[in-house]
Amino acid sequence: MTRIVPMTAAHVDALMPHEREMFGTEAWSRQGYLEEVGEGGTRYYVAAESDDGDLLGWAGVMIVSGVVEILTVGVLPEARRAGLARLMLADLLAEARRREAREAFLEVRIDNDAARALYRSEGFAEIGRRRGYYDGGRVDAVTMRKSLE
Ligand SMILES: CC(C)(COP(=O)(O)OP(=O)(O)OC[C@H]1O[C@@H](n2cnc3c(N)ncnc32)[C@H](O)[C@@H]1OP(=O)(O)O)[C@@H](O)C(=O)NCCC(=O)NCCS
Known part of the structure; x- marks a missing residue:
């Protein structure tokens, strides 16, 4: 069973080798991730782990003034099409609702058919x-x- 857990520095280390390949010019640095994950007041980041504790995916949001913005969602190529992105998104939006967000926004590349379909x-x-x-x-x-209402 896959687990969705809060993202840690160990997850950041595990995802860095994949970041450039998955996000290209939008790739974040290790320091950037650590700062994001440390911003607990307005951010919420999760990781998807296999039974063995291996990292399979990660995702994060910013929640400010009743609005949640999806900042990143990624699933390792070998773990795709198994519902992981859907699972993480549900977890992020549930947390956003707990923090009283009423609407969610995101930007996605126009040529990213998989993400737009998701x-x-x-x-x-x-x-x-x-x-x-x-x-x-x-x-x-x-x-x-x-809308989250
Ligand atoms: C986009 C991404 C996060 C999807 O992750 P995933 O775990 O494979 O997605 P899921 O298995 O939860 O898919 C949920 C739904 O999204 C849609 N979807 C996902 N990948 C798709 C694809 N390659 N083609 C068409 N639809 C797709 C489908 O509707 C799918 O439901 P279905 O499998 O029942 O048909 C993953 O492909 C990825 O990491 N891509 C590279 C990084 C990226 O582009 N991130 C998004 C930035 S905004």
């Missing part, structure tokens, strides 16, 4: 487009929203 299937609607959001102005983002 978010649509979880009830997010595409509400707009931000031109040149990624890759130094070359790739657009789609903004998506879901």
